[in-house]
Amino acid sequence: MHLPEHIDFRANVQSVAPHIPRSVRQATTRFLGTRQAVVDVLGNERWQALRQAGHAIRLHTLNYLDDYLTRLEEQVVAAGGIVHWARDAAEARRIVLDVMRARGVRRAVKAKSMATEEIGLNHALQENGISVLETDLGEFIIQLAGVGPSHIIVPAVHLTKEDIADLFTRKLGVSAPADPLQLCAIARTRLREEFLAADVGISGANFMVAETGTLVIVTNEGNGRMCTTLPPLHIAVVGIDKVVPDLNALNVLLKLLPRSATGQKMSAYTSFITGPRRTPQEGGPQELHLVLLDNGRTRILSDPLLRQTLLCIRCGVCLNVCPVYNHVGGHAYGFVYSGPIGAMLSTQLLGVRAAAALPFASSLCGACAEYCPVQIPIPEILLRLRRRVVEGDHSENAVAPLTLRASARVGALALRLPWLYAIGTQILAFLQKPWQREGWLTRLPPPLQRWTMVRPLPAFGANFRAWFRHRANVTK
Amino acid sequence: MSVTVNLFLTCLGENFFSDTLKDMVRVLERLGVRCEMPDGQTCCGQPFYNSGFHDSARLPARQFIQVFSQTQGYIVAPSGSCVDFVRHHYPELFPAGTPEHARVQDIVARTYEFSEFLVHVLNVTDVGAYFPHKVTYHASCHLLRGLGLRQEPKQLLRAVKGLELVPLNEEETCCGFGGVFSVIYPEVSRAMMEAKVNNIVASGAEYIVASDPGCLMNIAGGLQKIGSPIRALHLISVLAAQ
Numbered sequence: 001m002h003l004p005e006h007i008d009f010r011a012n013v014q015s016v017a018p019h020i021p022r023s024v025r026q027a028t029t030r031f032l033g034t035r036q037a038v039v040d041v042l043g044n045e046r047w048q049a050l051r052q053a054g055h056a057i058r059l060h061t062l063n064y065l066d067d068y069l070t071r072l073e074e075q076v077v078a079a080g081g082i083v084h085w086a087r088d089a090a091e092a093r094r095i096v097l098d099v100m101r102a103r104g105v106r107r108a109v110k111a112k113s114m115a116t117e118e119i120g121l122n123h124a125l126q127e128n129g130i131s132v133l134e135t136d137l138g139e140f141i142i143q144l145a146g147v148g149p150s151h152i153i154v155p156a157v158h159l160t161k162e163d164i165a166d167l168f169t170r171k172l173g174v175s176a177p178a179d180p181l182q183l184c185a186i187a188r189t190r191l192r193e194e195f196l197a198a199d200v201g202i203s204g205a206n207f208m209v210a211e212t213g214t215l216v217i218v219t220n221e222g223n224g225r226m227c228t229t230l231p232p233l234h235i236a237v238v239g240i241d242k243v244v245p246d247l248n249a250l251n252v253l254l255k256l257l258p259r260s261a262t263g264q265k266m267s268a269y270t271s272f273i274t275g276p277r278r279t280p281q282e283g284g285p286q287e288l289h290l291v292l293l294d295n296g297r298t299r300i301l302s303d304p305l306l307r308q309t310l311l312c313i314r315c316g317v318c319l320n321v322c323p324v325y326n327h328v329g330g331h332a333y334g335f336v337y338s339g340p341i342g343a344m345l346s347t348q349l350l351g352v353r354a355a356a357a358l359p360f361a362s363s364l365c366g367a368c369a370e371y372c373p374v375q376i377p378i379p380e381i382l383l384r385l386r387r388r389v390v391e392g393d394h395s396e397n398a399v400a401p402l403t404l405r406a407s408a409r410v411g412a413l414a415l416r417l418p419w420l421y422a423i424g425t426q427i428l429a430f431l432q433k434p435w436q437r438e439g440w441l442t443r444l445p446p447p448l449q450r451w452t453m454v455r456p457l458p459a460f461g462a463n464f465r466a467w468f469r470h471r472a473n474v475t476k
Numbered sequence: 477m478s479v480t481v482n483l484f485l486t487c488l489g490e491n492f493f494s495d496t497l498k499d500m501v502r503v504l505e506r507l508g509v510r511c512e513m514p515d516g517q518t519c520c521g522q523p524f525y526n527s528g529f530h531d532s533a534r535l536p537a538r539q540f541i542q543v544f545s546q547t548q549g550y551i552v553a554p555s556g557s558c559v560d561f562v563r564h565h566y567p568e569l570f571p572a573g574t575p576e577h578a579r580v581q582d583i584v585a586r587t588y589e590f591s592e593f594l595v596h597v598l599n600v601t602d603v604g605a606y607f608p609h610k611v612t613y614h615a616s617c618h619l620l621r622g623l624g625l626r627q628e629p630k631q632l633l634r635a636v637k638g639l640e641l642v643p644l645n646e647e648e649t650c651c652g653f654g655g656v657f658s659v660i661y662p663e664v665s666r667a668m669m670e671a672k673v674n675n676i677v678a679s680g681a682e683y684i685v686a687s688d689p690g691c692l693m694n695i696a697g698g699l700q701k702i703g704s705p706i707r708a709l710h711l712i713s714v715l716a717a718q
Contacts, residue, residue: 013663021667323650327667361661363654363668364526366621386528400528412524412532416539418516425491440700450659454666455697462490464497468483468513471501 007334009357034263075213079275089119112136113204150330201227211246318368359385480549488689499716556619608638612681616688
């Protein structure tokens with residue numbers, strides 16, 4: 001896996017194909033519409049109470065994460081599973097590879113999992129001679145296309161049915177019409193053989209229940225169940241933030257997740273996996289391995305505000321409602337997580353040296369926080385990460401150039417001097433004259449040309465104070 | 477007893493919307509409010525804070541605190557964004573234990589956005605305005621989500637005689653201003669602005685009304701660029717019309 005060394009959000013945006021925002025918006029608008037319908041059924045008051053409960057449950061779990069993870073490990077082991085702890089992506093990949101090598105695995109099938117995207121597992125498996133096939137339809141498509149997910153729950157959202165038909169024709173050697181049902185049937189035929197032949201099924205999990213040692217997988221395709229029951233070996237790679245205390249807590253989160261994600265009361269499949277099969281007569285895998293992935297998460301926990309990044313239950317509604325995401329799509333964010341959650345999470349996972357651009361990829365409109373089912377204060381977190389970029393903090397050094405920081409300081413100092421500010425407003429009004437056309441400034445020198453390249457700027461015209469003083473004198 | 481309002485001009489308001497500020501004085505005085513203009517005010521510091529310069533933001537913020545802590549009565553701004561910043565970020569920039577904290581608490585308790593002040597402090601929705609035009613309304617993000625003012629500006633608009641308020645598709649979607657965002661990512665800002673402008677044009681309105689100088693600069697510029705006859709106006713200027 002080659003982690004991005006430097007994400008240039010602006011350059012990525014500039015290369016977004018014009019059809020992508022249309023495809024993205026089509027899907028996100030549909031999801032938001034169905035979401036609103038199911039929220040309306042509950043009524044806003046109950047929905048807000050659920051969000052509050054979801055927030056409290058998630059925050060409590062993070063505050064006692066060590067306890068719940070220990071409990072989870074005990075219960076998974078008691079159910080016959082094997083638990084591994086992975087400090088980082090490399091260790092997680094090594095663990096998975098070791099388990100597979102020891103069992104002579106050649107062919108793997110995968111259910112949709114952002115954690116395995118995060119650690120670049122597919123690449124590592126293929127490098128080691130293990131074939132791996134994504135079985136979630138969206139993931140299957142992007143695997144064929146050779147790109148990462150452009151949405152955390154709809155990985156191929158940027159592609160149209162025509163794009164997909166073309167892709168299938170080229171890569172699968174079949175004649176594929178641009179018809180969703182037929183495309184689905186083509187994928188299904190291909191996948192069915194693989195499920196039966198696979199030596200291992202790999203999955204993530206939406207939740208892990210500490211009380212019972214249960215992995216919970218929320219999906220709309222049968223592939224998740226096939227991957228975790230048909231092959232003799234099941235390996236789940238899950239971020240440590242996905243633990244929930246008990247089934248009661250899970251119940252609240254299962255009300256929030258599908259409603260926020262796809263506007264469903266319940267997804268088509270909600271699978272509960274507690275250990276491998278107990279007797280040879282039972283169905284299911286002989287072995288179940290759970291890889292608990294840290295990969296920077298405990299570092300995020302150390303700050304009370306930033307910790308709330310990990311409240312996320314990966315519903316994707318912050319992407320759906322984000323005007324920035326809707327105009328640029330997921331790939332512009334340069335890593336597997338996109339949209340507001342990507343701006344928060346990627347920046348912290350990759351560090352500001354690589355991801356300084358991301359906390360600024362938001363107009364701070366706050367729509368994400370309004371919709372977030374677990375009430376993550378997303379704009380506040382982005383503001384804090386912007387500070388990390390330009391001023392540095394306890395966790396990382398600043399990456400903004402010294403000259404920029406110095407000029408901000410000078411500007412801030414100047415605003416401490418009201419006389420200078422007053423002169424400044426007059427000087428600007430004077431300096432603008434060569435550029436001014438009927439009350440507008442249509443072309444300005446850098447850095448303001450980045451404003452005027454988009455739309456003209458109203459002319460500077462500070463005359464209120466003089467007006468107010470004159471008026472006060474007259475009325476006296 | 478007469479109510480006193482200390483005008484919190486805001487730097488964008490002062491430099492680009494002098495007429496709005498004059499209208500603000502006219503509307504307030506019409507409602508029997510005495511207006512004061514505290515000298516020495518510059519900028520609340522939000523542009524620095526939102527750019528990540530939290531330390532530097534304290535400098536203009538201190539200026540604001542110094543100026544407004546010497547006033548009495550309400551502090552009212554023609555901007556939801558600036559009020560949101562003072563109300564929600566000053567207490568964080570100057571937490572308990574800092575010399576400014578007590579003054580910040582005093583200021584926060586007295587600071588209001590214009591429509592909030594009218595509807596919730598003066599309990600007025602009909603200011604006696606007359607504006608015989610077709611108007612649509614854009615909900616500014618920080619006014620809406622930062623201050624929770626979803627209905628107030630529209631209540632004020634609905635009470636204006638002669639005014640026809642027509643719906644705006646995606647009324648609550650950001651216009652793409654976002655302060656520093658608009659110059660860091662101009663292409664994204666452009667896409668968002670164009671979507672907003674297209675919705676405004678489709679609304680059939682003669683005027684687009686918003687309550688934040690930032691959004692107005694962006695939207696007015698976008699309309700100007702395409703040569704649209706639709707004019708962007710601050711809510712205050714509609715309320716001042718007679």
